[in-house]
Amino acid sequence: MAYKFKRQIFSFLDLIRFTKIVPNRKKMLEEGSSAPLPATDDVTETMKVLHPGHMKGTLLEKKEVAPGFYSFLFAIDKPLFFESGSYVTLGHEVGTSYVTRPYAIASSPFDALREKRIELMIKKAGFFSTYMIEEAKVADVFDIHGPFGDFSHESLRDHDDVVALAGGSGIAPFISMARSLHEGSSSGYRLHIFYGTKTLKDIACKDELDALSKEPNIDVTYVLEEKTEGYPQGYIDRKILAEKAPKTFTAFISGPNQMIAFAREELAALGLEAKDIIAEPNPIRDRPSEGKSYKLTVHIQDKVYEVEAKDTETVLVALERAAIKAPSACRAGGCGYCHARLIKGKFTIWGGDKRRLADAKFGYFHPCVSFPDSDLEIEVPPAK
Amino acid sequence: MNKYDAVVIGAGNGGLVAAIRLLQSGAKVLLVERHNLPGGFATSFRRGRFEFEASLHELNDFGKDGGDVRDLFDSLGVTNKIEWTSIPEAYHVICPNEKLDATMPFGIKAFIDKMEEYVPGSRKSMERFFALASEIREAQAYTNAQNGNVDSSYMVKHFGNYVRTGSYSVKEVLETLKMPKKAQDILSAYWCYLGAKLSDMSFTHYASMVIRYIDRGVMMPKGRSHEISLAMADRIYELGGEIWFNTGAKKILTGKEGAVCGVLLDDGRTIETKHVVADIEPTVVYGRMMDNVPEKIVKATNARKLAGRGFSIFLGLNKSPDELGIESHNYFLYDTSDSDKQYELMKGLDNAAQATVCLNRAYPDCSPKGTTIMYFTTLYMDDAWGKVKPEDYYKTKEDVARRLIERFEEYTGAHLMGNIEQISIATPMTYARYGGHPEGGIYGYESKYDDGLTARLLMMKDDKMTKGLRFCGGSAMRLSGYSSAYFSGDISGRQTAGDIKRGE
Structure with missing residues (x-):
């Protein structure tokens, strides 16, 4: 005979207990507090300081820190505490476009938390940086979003010695780390820090870096392309690293693509494992192409837009050109923030396919690194 | 015109299923999700050459020849959109303080045989346990099918043991079964999946979970749980539904007699609807998203206890599991097998109890050759993380993660430190950020004596306290966990479809 559960002396008592389940729970619910339900909690409030998301940034100060290389100091409307090495996106209307770009935070975490200020450093390079340097004025208000990124020291992964290889404007995250x-x-x-520039005057924030290098846990080596008295000449290569870097270290690289590729080779030659080399890819730029133009149909919620997409530009740039506020962050295909759905059409990914497996399977893509190869129909979530 | 038969708020596991059910009934449905991906916790993320599973250890009740979750997926039309891989063993539980180290297989017979090997004399009590568990699962299937409107004499006649055990805790029933202490300890290893101690957790809840794992088949989607979530989204599009991502719901609007009349979105737009399925905790819905909430609802919502807050570490390691010394797929590591004591230890930040997975042991090709993916999870039974200040946050999370990893190394003999190529750490703040969960909870409300599975199933009708509003997801009537959340979406989706048909 099948097993029959019995705990009480008489089986019917187990059944009677069952009939009490509902009255017991009803009683429990009736006895709850009538105080207002919590609108927030401590974890949520702390989370908002770590991940404020969208901020308004008012430009407080703009100054040239090296030829063609500018520092922008913003007042933000929310306190922020970030890990040095993080970046934010900076967004603004430029002409008829709405454009955002990622920039590493150069200022310190306490400055963002206590003074509600962050500093970004921008080198004159393209469309948006030219706007920032030539047209942005003090008191202008920008959209700042973040922080993002995985370019911070992780004590469980990294060695206690960090070698920071900076090429030109790539110095910004390391200034933040030193300040932190x-x-x-x-x-x-x-x-x-190994900081490579063309000439002595291209070194940004040299006085401050010199002062910081007096700290027991910070040192700075400048490497100049131009022969200069008192400074090593050339690039940050295996020779200078073997001479001046500690025996075991984790390398963080920040700079132009060519510099990153060169640094990787030099570090590999020194015997560094892949896990000890940390670099975040730079934003994808234009694709050399025939200059064909395609029709891009964009669904955002219940709205449909038809815009032009050039095959030299990413789908994201086509959206920005049409002043469509689409989500974007890293512009290098890795963060997934611009995640969009392909309904119809063909595209090519540049800089490596960093999508999740199932994204590729179900037709999702990252507009920031995808170039149109046909007319496209896509669904994009609205930028918040 | 923004008018829908139903709006589903939140594209978590429950919300996705509810949306499909509503669409299958012919309703016009809008699913809004404030994140840019479907799935809630059922997602994945890339770091370097690794793709990490965000939360799923294994999907239960998903056998090759059936299983309640597979049957549900079949009827939703999503099973074949997903590539599945199987799981080698049920779990490996280790508690060195009590010299406990047991690896348990799937299958009732194999499980009982193995238990007899570890604990001679346990067989009879184990057989009785599984007999009860089978009956309980069947009773739940019946309750589901009846949408909670059960016939009590039918229940007593066909599922007598469900009724007889229904009011007891796990501890009380296992004692009654005269199960040897060590067998109880091994059998109860899954307790942290439900996040309530065994003296409090309803037996029906635990038994129904164990049998779903041990007897009903267990699978894992190759593309991580993100593949399930995208398959569900794909099905929603096929059925003509709409999903608006990056679109948060700010308010659920009510009109005459407090009935739902619309949803106000974060962007200021109003969607007209009479039916909302919320894949959100009632604490959040009634505390943040609705005005003029009746006192009865405030009291009933305040009365409930938030369950565990989540903490996870995701590791991409640059050596193979063999080289690292990792034997098993699914580990439970406890300070003590006394869940009452362990529960207390899980209130502080020095907690290192854990449920840890090596994905390669189930799916060897989940990462490049010679590498390994692991994920560690623990729960906090109190708001310890609420006291962590922003400026101490990064240091605290690394310290906690270090303790968990070192605990794993100590208990298993594996060597992980020095081989970490990618690391990502999720804290209660992370879960609050992505899911909006109070205190970073990942399990909804605790499976407590008075608020357990049986009680919630029997009170589905009473728990519908606002006309036009139903709940699904981890805080709903089936409680937390993947399969539970899917079932809750099924129930609330079908019930809402019924409400619409009846013109309520």
């Missing part, structure tokens, strides 16, 4: 170690908002590692 100095003020004590981060700790637990030593930062060895």
Whole structure:
């Protein structure tokens, strides 16, 4: 005979207990507090400081820190605490377009938390940087979004010595790291900055870096392309690293693509494992192409737009050109923030396919690194 | 005109299923999701050459020859959109303080045989446990099919043991079965999946979960849980539904007699609808998204206890599982097998109890040759993370993660440190950020004595306290977990379809 459960002396008592389940729960619910339900909680409030998301940034100061290389100081409307090495996106209307670009935060975490200020550094290079340098004025208000990125020291992954290889404007995240170690908002590692520029006057924030290098956990080596008295000449290569870097270290690389590729080779030659080389890819730029133009049909919620897409530009740039506010962050295909759905058409991904497996299977793509090869119909979520 | 028969808020596991059910009934449906992906916790993310599973350890009740979840997926029309892989063993539980180290297989017979090997004399009590568990699962299937409108004499006649055990905790029933202590300890390893201690957790809840894992087949989607979520989204598009991502719902609007009349979105637009299915905790819906909430609802919502807050570590390692010394797929590592004591230990930040998965042991090709993907999860039974200040956050999460990883190394003998190529750490703040969950909870409300599975199933009708509003997801009538959330979406989706047909 099948097993029959019995706990009480008489089986019917187990059944009677069952009939009490509902009255017991009803009683429990009736006895709840009539105080207002919580609108928030401590974890949620802390989360908002770590991930404020969309901020308004008012430009406080703009100054040239090296030829063609500018510092922009913004007042943000929310407190922020970030890990040095993070970036934010900076967005503004430029002519008839709405454009955003990622920039590493150069200022310190406590500055963002306590003074509600962040500093970005921008080198004159293209469309948006030219706008920022030539047209942005103090008191202008920008959209700042973030923080994002995985370019921070991780004590469980990295060695206690970090070698920071900076090429030109790639110095910004390392200035933040040095400032953070100095003020004590981060700790637990030593930062060895190798800062490569063309000439002595191309070094940004040299006085401050020199002062920071007096800290026991920070040192700075300048490497100049132009022969200069008192400075090593050339590029940051295996020779200078073998000479000046510690024996075991984790390398962080930030700079132009060519510089990153060169640094990777040099580090590999020194025997560094792949896991000890950290670099975030730079935004994808134009694709050399025939200059064909396609029709791009864009669904956003219940609205449909038809815009032009050039085969030299990413789908994201086509959206920006049409002043469609679409989500974007890294512009290198990795963060997934611009995740969109392909309904019809063909595209080519540049810079490596960094989508999730199922994204590729179900036709999702990252407009920031995808170039149109036909007319396209896509669904894009609205930028918040 | 923005008018829909139903709006589903939240594209988590429950919301996705509810939307499909509503579409299958012919309703015009809008699914809004504030994140840019479907799935809620059922998602994945890339770091370097690794794609990490965000939360799924394995999907239960999904056998090759059936299973309640597979049957549900079949009827939703999503099973074949997904590539599945199987799971080698049920779990490996280790508690060195009590010299406990057991690896349990799938299949009732194999499980009982193995238990007899570890604990001679346990067989009879184990057989009785599984007999009860089978009956409980069948009773739940019946309750589901009846949408909670059960006939009590039918229940007593056909599912007598469900009724007889229904009011007891796991601990009370296992004692009654005279199960040897060590067998109880091994059998109860899954408890942290439900996040309530065994003296509190309803037996029916635990038994129904164990049998779904042990007897009903267990699978994993190759493209991580993200593949399930995208398959569901794909099905929604096929059925003519709409999903608006990056679109948060700010308010659920009510009109005459407090009935739902619309949804106000974050962007200021109003969607007209009489029916909302919320894949959100009632605490959030009634606390943040509705005005003039009746006192009865405020009390009933305040009375409930938030369940565990989540913490996870995702590791991409640059050596193979063999080289690292990882034997099993699914580990439970406890300080003590006394869940009452362990529960207390899981209130502090020094908690290192964990459920840890090596994905390669189920799916060897999940990462490049010579590498390994692992994910570690623990729960906090109190709001310990609420006291962590922003400026201490990064240091705290690394310290906690280090303790968990070192605990794994200590208990299993594996060597992980020094081989970490990618790491990502999710804290209660992360879960609050992506899911909007109070205190970063990942399990809804606790499976407590008075608020357990049986009680919630029997009170589905009473819990519908606002006309036009139903709930699904981890805080709903089936409680938390993947299969539970899918079932809750099925129930609330079908019930809402019925409400629409009846013109309510």
